[in-house]
Amino acid sequence: MLGLVAGACAGYLIQADRAPTKLPSLSQPVIKQAKGEPEPLSAARDARLRTDGDLRKLLLKKPAGAEDAEWLTGTDGWLDQASYAESYEKPAGAFEHASDEEFRRAAVVGWETGxxxxxxxxxxxxxxxxxxxxEESNSNNQYWAGRKSGTRSWALPGTRDGRAYVHSRPETKAGYLPVYDAEAYAWRGDVCLEIYVTGTKPVxxxxxMRLAERQLERL
Structure with a gap:
């Protein structure tokens, strides 16, 4: 707080010592108003037109050689609110939270390689x-991702505050191979992007980053 106050005072003193800036003339050229109705944005420029359609078409396609994920929840690429909540450790709380955040719908795709x-x-x-x-969901996801031990993160290019996370410490369970994971989160308009990668080797x-950047290009 003291640093903030000091910075504000310093900024005030600098401005006070400067010579006054000459204001522009009040007389400005008149801009003619365009006639007719404005041309609507194309689907390529209006993100809302894309996301109001079939969200599944905006998802990355399963790579050649990859196998369908039999564990994937949902129906025909869609996740309703109940299915979305079931993917969390505490489904009841997740369902209530999704209601508070005005959950509308979710599309999902998944695959396995090797x-x-x-x-x-x-x-x-x-x-x-x-x-x-x-935006709030994105922030919440990032908060929990960043709390995991052994985590490094990087900003996603082309986003306001998207980030990718790699967890170097695997989850272990007796009788099973260690499981490593990575996550990425970002948002565009009314859509929040979530990416999860897991494997028996470090991600x-x-x-x-490559997955997140490719997916963001489609939004």
């Missing part, structure tokens, strides 16, 4: 009648 690595990508859309829920930064 038998030792899996990918799941979700596009979660919110109604956003009361709040910027997609690299390049892997999660």
């Amino acid at each position: 038998g030792d690595s899996s990918v799941e990508i979700r596009l979660v859309q919110y109604r956003q009648e009361e709040s910027l829920a997609a 690299t930064k390049a892997t999660i």
